Structures are given as C-alpha cells and as structure tokens.
Amino acid sequence: MAGYLPRETTSLVGRKNELGHLRNALAAHRLITLSGIGGVGKTRVALRAAGRAAPERPDGAWWADLSPLPDERLLLPVVCDAVGLSDHTTRSQADALCEWLSDKEGLLVLDSCEHLVDACRSLVGDLLTAAPGLRVLATSRQALGVGGEYVVEIEPLPVEGDHAALALFTERAGKAVPGLSLSDPRAAGAAAGICRQLEGIPLALELAVAQLRDSSVEEVAERLSHRFEALVGTERTGTPRHRTLRTAIGWSHELCEPLERLLWARLSVFRGPFDADSARAVCSGGPLAPQDVGRVLDGLAEKSVVGWDGTRYRMLDTVREYGRIWVAELGEGEELAQRHAEHCLSLARAADAGWRSAEQGEWYRRVADVHIDICTAMDRLLVCDPARALELIGLVGFYWSCCGHLHELRGYLERALVLHPSPGPARTRAQWVLGVNALLQGEHGLAHELGLRCDEEARQGGDPEEVLAAGYLLGLSHLMAGRPLAAHTVAVRLPGPADMTRDSASRRKCRLVEVFALTGLGMLTEAHGLATELRAACAETGDWWTRSYTEYQLALVSLFQDRPGDAAAHARAMLMGKRHIGDAFGIALGLDVLAAALAAQGDGERAALVYGTSQAYWRTVGHPQRGTPELGPVREECERSARSAIGDEAYDAAFLRGASVRTAPGLARALDGQLPLS
Missing domain, CATH: 1.10.10 (Arc Repressor Mutant, subunit A)
Structure with missing residues (x-):
C-alpha cells in the first residue's frame, strides 16, 4: 500500500552519523544515492532514514525493492505498485507514473539499483522533472549519474577502539546463541579480531556470527584467520573490501554441509x-x-x-x-530454470482450482507473493515453450486484473497470443483474460469482440466452464456499454443448477451479471432477491470476490429503494472485501456508493469526505469515475444532497480533505475505523 515502508526486522547498530547526515541531505537535495559495496548495510540505513523522514513528507514514503528484478522490464510496474498506482488506462506506464506523482510530496526509495543503473537513471530523471515535490532516495553499488545527485558513501562499521562493528557482532551473537558472553578477555579479543579481519562489513559479520552456534568465538576467529592467510596474494580482482565480503561468503559456503x-x-x-x-x-x-x-x-x-x-x-x-x-x-542452470518455470505453472494451476474453493482469499495472497517469480517463468516460457506461456498467463490473468497489474498482463498476453496462434482451450482462455483486461482499460468494443470470439470457440470446444466464462465477458461488455437487456439475455440463457451453492465460480459470475442487468433495467425487487440469494451462496462457498460485487449491487438497490442505512452497510461490506486484494477499481466504486448512502442519510460532511477519498482512488486507476450507466445519477444526487445539507464551502473543504489524504488511511476512515491503517 502506498505510503508504507517495510517493517524493520533487526536493530540498526551504529550509523548515527550517517543518519544525521542523511536527514540534512534529504532537506537540501531531491536525489540522494547511498553508495557502497554489497553487504555494507545500505538498505538498512535507507529504511531507517526513510522511516524518520516519512512523517515530515505530506505523502509519506514509498519503498520499491528492485533487487529481485532480472532486468528493467519490471522496473515501472514495481515502482507503480510501490506508490499505489494501479493504472487502468492504455497510456504508457511511464506517463501514468509521472502524472500520478506530479502533485505528490513524498519520498520514493529505490532499493538496489546497481543492476538497473541505466533504466533507473532515466526513470529518476523523468520523475524529478515531472514531480517537483518528490524526493528520491536510492541505494546502489554505484552512483546513478543523474544531474543534481548527492552521493553518500556508506562505509563499513568502524573497527577500532570501542567500535560499532564489535557492538553489532556482540548483539547478533547474543541473539544467535542466548547466554553467550563475550566479556572474557580472550573471547572479547577474538571477537574484535573477527571484526577487524572482516573490515566491519555488516553482512560478513552476520555470517561469522552464524558459526557461533557450534563453535566458540576463538575457534571462529582462528578459522577465519587461516582462510585469509591462505588467500593472501591469490585474490587480485575487485576492491579490497569486495574481496573481504566475497571471502566471508565463500568461507560461510565452505562451512556448509555438501547438501x-x-x-x-x-x-x-x-x-x-x-x-x-x-x-x-x-x-x-x-x-x-x-x-x-x-x-x-x-x-x-x-x-x-x-x-x-x-x-x-x-x-x-x-x-x-x-x-x-x-x-x-x-x-544446472538450464534445468533449474525449467524446473522453476514448471513449478510456477503448477502453482498457477493450483491457484485456478483454488479460485473455486473456500481458499480463494489465500490463493490471492499466494499469487501476489510470487509475482516476480511468475514473471520470470513467463519470460522463459515465451522463449522456449510459448504454448505453456499462454497457459500460464491465462491462469494468472484474472488475479492480475483484480490486483491492478494490467500493463504487465496486456504485454504478456499480446506476446503469447502472437507466439502461439494455434486454436485451443489455452488460447480461448487467454483471449478471455485479454477481454477482461480491455474492459478495465476502457476498451469496451474490443472486449465485446473478444467475448463473441470466446463464446464461439468455447461452444465449438464443448467445455461448459469456458462457455460460462465467455458469457460473463459478453454480459459485462453489454453492461458497460449501457445495454442491460442484452446482458440479461446473455446471462439467463446460460445453464446452471437450481441450488446456487452448487454453482461453479464462472456460473456465479454470470448470476452476478444478471443482478447488474436487473438493476439497470429497474427491476429492483428481482435484483434484490437474486442478489440476496447469491450473497448467501458466496458466503457458503467462500467466493468473496463475487460476494463483494454482490454487496455492491445490494448497496445500489438499497439506495434506489430509499434504504440508505442498508446501502451504507452493504457498501462497507464490499469495501472490506476489495481492500483485501488491493482492488483499487472496486474500492473506488464502493466509496462512491458509500458516499451516496451517507448523503442520503443527511450526513453531508462525511459524504463529502468519503466522496473525496473515492476521487483519490479513481486517480490511482487513471480514469475519471467509471462503472455502469446507472451510477451517473447516483453520483450527481450524492453531491447535490451533501452540498444542500452543509453548504458549498463546507462541502468543498471536506471533499478536499478526503481527496488529499493518502488512500489507505482515507479508506479506513471511510469504514469508521473498522480496519487497521496498514
């Protein structure tokens, strides 16, 4: 979520001077790069510095970890995700990111830039130009080379006197081996010797501490001394400190068992x-x-x-x-990469099956956790096995759509469809995902065309689930284009059991389309009855994605039936579900309806505040307010009622407060404190 930093999992020893220097530098410079060898602690210093600076920045601080990225292709998606941008447009991600940050006053941390220096240089230059209130803190083994860059060299911890390196070693040793004491003169001398030998490099010291679980500090010091003596004169490449770190890692490697x-x-x-x-x-x-x-x-x-x-x-x-x-x-490089890709494909198949189970929410989290690895697998399969690449993107595509990875999804889909033109279930599924993607990006005509194509191919293939999926896409494309009768016709012709609890996930989506269509047709009693039944079935089967949109429809119907209290309760229930997966599009819709319900209850100030927060979410998706046509009058009435209740001046002030806050706290406030802020 935007504005939040990773949790610090270990203490930061020393670095008081560096942090003081950074505090002053962040006040005076827009780009600061922490430079130094690997393992010296750049990330830890950056995290602590960002944590201290965040409260002083109106938009807080954002953290983008670039270390897992294999190349520059995922740089923009990762940074967009870090700053809370879930762009649903077809413009370039770079343009969307620059516009999103243009009025922000936050601190963006780019951690581990060294393998992407050229791409980071270009991106940071563009962002600093587009966003005058932005500060960037980068960590890299080399400077980025951007004009105005202020470089702070992070040195190893001091190793002389009562030094920080020994303090770090002592603290970590106490945690690794509870009860261990280094107060004995021999042990203290050995510990100090280890710190000097390893030149105060924090990662090297941590690896040395790990050996204390089965060796005394004196034994560790002696083994380390022998290793360095053996390497004198043989290690010529790299800087001395780089050689020290490599030696420490190699030493740790030698002490490992063969397995x-x-x-x-x-x-x-x-x-x-x-x-x-x-x-x-x-x-x-x-x-x-x-x-x-x-x-x-x-x-x-x-x-x-x-x-x-x-x-x-x-x-x-x-x-x-x-x-x-x-x-x-x-x-083993090729074999291992192939096994990794196969594993990601197996995980995606399990996630697809999990979507139809009560573990739907857990699978959302698991797919999100392995996002970078799935992208790595996709890149490999596109080269060596396009058919499986097409299958993989089809399996994870709906998850990615819900979580806002639309640009990555579109790029992978289009590449895979070109590389594997042969007809079959995998291609039909990928076209279906592309249709959902197109709908979310506002390309309703393309989505409808793909829905017709999927429907034809699914019926030829005879797979009932694919027929239902195609029907959902077709129905949704009709709804977004303002054709509720056509959407209703598509939905009701699709087969399904009389007992909704026996529905497949695809069939529940089609029933959801039917609810939307009934609402659009003004058949409110029928819509309410079907939605209530569908919500109960979703609760029993664990399908909370469909349930959240069912709650949304119940909120709309309640508004139209002059039951604003019920509408507010349903809108909050919808938002609770959408927040779980970070579905910015769904959250924006839910906030619009919640604001309308509050306005209908006469609470103009809170309605304006929530409506402002909804605008903040609409900005994250890059579109003005969207949704089915019946939402237009709801939004207009919301603003009219709220202004009438509290006056234009109070309305504008409350709206601006809601629109200007960071989105996560704004959402929590809209839900009356029912959710934590992080």
Missing part, C-alpha cells in the same frame, strides 16, 4: 521470497531428496544464508549471486 551448498546454489533461481514447498519442488533431485529439503533449509537459515520472516524465506542478492556462480559451475 547445504547444493541447496544454496539451487535456491538462487528464485527471484523473490519462497516457502519450503516451493524449495522442495524446484530444488530437490540427485543427492538432495525431497524429504531432506526442509532440514537442509533450516541449516541454511541457521547459518544466515537465507532469512526467515515467519512465513517465507528470503535470500539477499549478494548471497544469491554467489549461489548463481555455483549453479553455473554445476551446469
């Missing part, structure tokens, strides 16, 4: 966070049996090779780079 080294190498195929099941599916094989992966993974976590946040594992980019070197040495 741990093998898993370390294979885990480097993951670009983002991963769980044990994914590691098992992709990385087992040969001497590493599936049943051993969990134990070996725990060993790597104990050695600080991977981090664990309570649900997933992560690997620092510096450590991942070392693993990739060994993958190349083992000659």
Whole structure:
C-alpha cells in the first residue's frame, strides 16, 4: 500500500552519523544515492532514514525493492505498485507514473539499483522533472549519474577502539546463541579480531556470527584467520573490501554441509521470497531428496544464508549471486530454470482450482507473493515453450486484473497470443483474460469482440466452464456499454443448477451479471432477491470476490429503494472485501456508493469526505469515475444532497480533505475505523 515502508526486522547498530547526515541531505537535495559495496548495510540505513523522514513528507514514503528484478522490464510496474498506482488506462506506464506523482510530496526509495543503473537513471530523471515535490532516495553499488545527485558513501562499521562493528557482532551473537558472553578477555579479543579481519562489513559479520552456534568465538576467529592467510596474494580482482565480503561468503559456503551448498546454489533461481514447498519442488533431485529439503533449509537459515520472516524465506542478492556462480559451475542452470518455470505453472494451476474453493482469499495472497517469480517463468516460457506461456498467463490473468497489474498482463498476453496462434482451450482462455483486461482499460468494443470470439470457440470446444466464462465477458461488455437487456439475455440463457451453492465460480459470475442487468433495467425487487440469494451462496462457498460485487449491487438497490442505512452497510461490506486484494477499481466504486448512502442519510460532511477519498482512488486507476450507466445519477444526487445539507464551502473543504489524504488511511476512515491503517 502506498505510503508504507517495510517493517524493520533487526536493530540498526551504529550509523548515527550517517543518519544525521542523511536527514540534512534529504532537506537540501531531491536525489540522494547511498553508495557502497554489497553487504555494507545500505538498505538498512535507507529504511531507517526513510522511516524518520516519512512523517515530515505530506505523502509519506514509498519503498520499491528492485533487487529481485532480472532486468528493467519490471522496473515501472514495481515502482507503480510501490506508490499505489494501479493504472487502468492504455497510456504508457511511464506517463501514468509521472502524472500520478506530479502533485505528490513524498519520498520514493529505490532499493538496489546497481543492476538497473541505466533504466533507473532515466526513470529518476523523468520523475524529478515531472514531480517537483518528490524526493528520491536510492541505494546502489554505484552512483546513478543523474544531474543534481548527492552521493553518500556508506562505509563499513568502524573497527577500532570501542567500535560499532564489535557492538553489532556482540548483539547478533547474543541473539544467535542466548547466554553467550563475550566479556572474557580472550573471547572479547577474538571477537574484535573477527571484526577487524572482516573490515566491519555488516553482512560478513552476520555470517561469522552464524558459526557461533557450534563453535566458540576463538575457534571462529582462528578459522577465519587461516582462510585469509591462505588467500593472501591469490585474490587480485575487485576492491579490497569486495574481496573481504566475497571471502566471508565463500568461507560461510565452505562451512556448509555438501547438501547445504547444493541447496544454496539451487535456491538462487528464485527471484523473490519462497516457502519450503516451493524449495522442495524446484530444488530437490540427485543427492538432495525431497524429504531432506526442509532440514537442509533450516541449516541454511541457521547459518544466515537465507532469512526467515515467519512465513517465507528470503535470500539477499549478494548471497544469491554467489549461489548463481555455483549453479553455473554445476551446469544446472538450464534445468533449474525449467524446473522453476514448471513449478510456477503448477502453482498457477493450483491457484485456478483454488479460485473455486473456500481458499480463494489465500490463493490471492499466494499469487501476489510470487509475482516476480511468475514473471520470470513467463519470460522463459515465451522463449522456449510459448504454448505453456499462454497457459500460464491465462491462469494468472484474472488475479492480475483484480490486483491492478494490467500493463504487465496486456504485454504478456499480446506476446503469447502472437507466439502461439494455434486454436485451443489455452488460447480461448487467454483471449478471455485479454477481454477482461480491455474492459478495465476502457476498451469496451474490443472486449465485446473478444467475448463473441470466446463464446464461439468455447461452444465449438464443448467445455461448459469456458462457455460460462465467455458469457460473463459478453454480459459485462453489454453492461458497460449501457445495454442491460442484452446482458440479461446473455446471462439467463446460460445453464446452471437450481441450488446456487452448487454453482461453479464462472456460473456465479454470470448470476452476478444478471443482478447488474436487473438493476439497470429497474427491476429492483428481482435484483434484490437474486442478489440476496447469491450473497448467501458466496458466503457458503467462500467466493468473496463475487460476494463483494454482490454487496455492491445490494448497496445500489438499497439506495434506489430509499434504504440508505442498508446501502451504507452493504457498501462497507464490499469495501472490506476489495481492500483485501488491493482492488483499487472496486474500492473506488464502493466509496462512491458509500458516499451516496451517507448523503442520503443527511450526513453531508462525511459524504463529502468519503466522496473525496473515492476521487483519490479513481486517480490511482487513471480514469475519471467509471462503472455502469446507472451510477451517473447516483453520483450527481450524492453531491447535490451533501452540498444542500452543509453548504458549498463546507462541502468543498471536506471533499478536499478526503481527496488529499493518502488512500489507505482515507479508506479506513471511510469504514469508521473498522480496519487497521496498514
């Protein structure tokens, strides 16, 4: 969510001077780059500095982690996601991002730019030109080279006297081995020696601390000293500190068991966070049996090779780079990349099945968590197996549409459809997803054309689910074009069981189209009855996506039937569901209806405030207010009633307060504090 930073998972030791320097630099410069070798702590310093600066910026701070990105193609989507932009237009993402940030006064943190320096240089230059109130804080192993850039070199921690390196080592050692004391002169001397040997590089020190679980500090110091002595005169490449870090990582690698080294190498195929099941599916094989992966993974976590946040594992980019070197040495790169792609495809198939189960919400989260890895798999399959690439994008396309990844989705869909022109279920499914995408981007004619094509192909193929999916797209395209009777005709001709709890997910979507159509036709009693029945079926089956839009329709019907209290309750229920997946389009619709309900209850100030917040969400999707035609009069009446209740001056002031706040707090306030702000 825009305006929020990652949670700090470890303490920040030292760096008082650097943070003071950064505070002053952020006040004086629009672009600050924290430079330094890998593992020196640039990310941690940036996170703490951003956390301190955020309250001073009207729009807070945004965090974009670029380390998982394989190349520049995902740079814009990641930055858009970080700042809360879910653009639903067909314009370029760069233009949309510049316009979105043009009036913002926030701090954008771009973490780990070193492998994308050229692309980051171009993007940052454009953003600083377009958004005069924007500040950018970048971390990179080299400067970006943008005019006006202020570079702050992050040095290793001091290793002399009562130094910060020893303080870090002591604190981390106490957490790694509870009860461990370094107060003994020999132990303290050994610890200080380790800090000097590793030149105060935080990552190197963390890797050394991990060895204390099964060795004394004196033993660790002695082994490290021997390793450096053996390397004197043999390591000529890179800067001395780079060689020190590489030596520390290599030393940690040598101390791993053979299976741990093998898993370390294979885990480097993951670009983002991963769980044990994914590691098992992709990385087992040969001497590493599936049943051993969990134990070996725990060993790597104990050695600080991977981090664990309570649900997933992560690997620092510096450590991942070392693993990739060994993958190349083992000659497993191609096989591993293929297994990774196959795993992502299997995960997408499971997610598609999960959509039809009570675990729908959980699968939304899982697909979102592996977004970068799915993109990596897609890139590979487009080159080596376009048929499977088409299947993969068809399977995740609806999730991506709901979560706002429309530009990425459109690009992948168009490439896959060109590369795999052969007819079949996968192509029909991909065309269906493209139709949904086109609807959300405002291309109603293209969506209708694709709906007709999908309907024809689905009926020829004889798959009932594909027929229902095509009917949903066709019906929706009629609704958005103001043809509710045509939408109703499409929806009611589609087969389905008498008991809605036995409906498939596709059939429930078609019933939803029928509810929309009945509302558009003014058949409010029928719409309310069908929507109530559909909502109950969704609650029983766990289909909260369809339920959220059913709540939206119940809110509209309640408004039209002069029951504003019921309308407000249904609108809030809809918003609770939409917020769960970050569906900015759905949230904007729900806020419009909630504002109208509040205005109808005579609460003009809160109506104006919520209506302003809805405008903030409409801005995130890049469109003016959209939806089916019957929403136009609802919005007009909302503003008229609210202005009449409190007067133009009070209305404008409340509206501007709602429109100017960050969207997450605005939504929480609209829901009367029923949701946390983060």
